[in-house]
Amino acid sequence: DFEELRRVTSVATRNLNKVIDKNYYPIVEARNSNMRHRPVGLGVQGLADAFMMLRMPFESEDARRLNEDIFETIYFAACEASCEMACSLGAYDTYAGSPASAGKLQFDLWGRTPKSGRWDWAALKQRIAQHGLRNSLLVAPMPTASTAQILGNNESFEPYTQNLYVRRVLSGEFVQVNKHLLRDLIDRGLWTEELRMQLIAHNGSVQNLELPSELKELYKTVWEIKQRTVLDMAADRGAYIDQSQSLNIHMTDATSGKLSSMHFHGWQLGLKTGMYYLRTKAAVDAIKFTVDVDKVRKAAKPNSDETAERSSIEERTIDQLKSAEPKYSCVGCSS
Numbered sequence: 001d002f003e004e005l006r007r008v009t010s011v012a013t014r015n016l017n018k019v020i021d022k023n024y025y026p027i028v029e030a031r032n033s034n035m036r037h038r039p040v041g042l043g044v045q046g047l048a049d050a051f052m053m054l055r056m057p058f059e060s061e062d063a064r065r066l067n068e069d070i071f072e073t074i075y076f077a078a079c080e081a082s083c084e085m086a087c088s089l090g091a092y093d094t095y096a097g098s099p100a101s102a103g104k105l106q107f108d109l110w111g112r113t114p115k116s117g118r119w120d121w122a123a124l125k126q127r128i129a130q131h132g133l134r135n136s137l138l139v140a141p142m143p144t145a146s147t148a149q150i151l152g153n154n155e156s157f158e159p160y161t162q163n164l165y166v167r168r169v170l171s172g173e174f175v176q177v178n179k180h181l182l183r184d185l186i187d188r189g190l191w192t193e194e195l196r197m198q199l200i201a202h203n204g205s206v207q208n209l210e211l212p213s214e215l216k217e218l219y220k221t222v223w224e225i226k227q228r229t230v231l232d233m234a235a236d237r238g239a240y241i242d243q244s245q246s247l248n249i250h251m252t253d254a255t256s257g258k259l260s261s262m263h264f265h266g267w268q269l270g271l272k273t274g275m276y277y278l279r280t281k282a283a284v285d286a287i288k289f290t291v292d293v294d295k296v297r298k299a300a301k302p303n304s305d306e307t308a309e310r311s312s313i314e315e316r317t318i319d320q321l322k323s324a325e326p327k328y329s330c331v332g333c334s335s
Helices: 002-022 028-037 047-053 061-089 121-131 145-151 179-187 193-201 213-218 227-238 256-269 293-297 304-324
Strands: 164-169 172-177 249-252 278-281
Touching: 002 061, 047 061, 047 179, 061 121, 061 227, 172 179, 172 193, 179 213, 227 249, 227 256, 249 256
Parallel strands: 249 278
Antiparallel strands: 164 172
């Protein structure tokens, strides 16, 4: 629903603009800078969830096209709202001499032309030439680790890191399964105790499980997705991001050669931020918990010993997942 996305983006842009005026500034220099340039930062979360709900594998052409369409819509709506505010409140103080004042928006600076044909960019540029913009910067997809967890979405525009993860609440820590995957498995009658044990044994990956191929494609984790695809999609949306995007790279068995190749590819694509965090893991797990294969395969009713074993497995799963979590995170911009 691109019209609804346009409406919500417009509301968010206006609210963020008001925050600039109402905010508390610790030093006068920070206040002066914000008042002169009036930058805001619109971001997203749950892009991977949207792909899964629409049955689009992350690496598919449909997902790549939707990714670009979403950010084109966000940028258009933000520019439109900022221009409307400039009509009544005036352009930001340093607007003169900016690329927008010369008729160049972000995609012009990338040498790109919007493909969707959904929005009237020519008319918007005419209005901007007449009234200016209220804000110097508008779009900045940031990390959303905290808020995404609260709202039950996947972080930012990233693929799922894993389909099995630890959820922490006041009463303790629990292993949870990707809600979209779980719903698909239940609807197809595939969710069994045996499959649950197999999912734990494979650290949440579905690639080696006996599942339909479309589910394996749809529920690939970031470790199973080509990072070149991640970079290409970042460049697709980058033409509509006037600040930058917090792009994380995930590599199995990272080497200097792989890292250099990735950096040069991002640079050739024109990315402003080639890498925010580098997440790595060994090609083979250093600490690998095991599951009794015979126990996984048989359908006997569990007795107390089996229940205790499953509890032990879940505890080891929690430890494994916690050990794989990033040790450092940016809490300042993810809340």
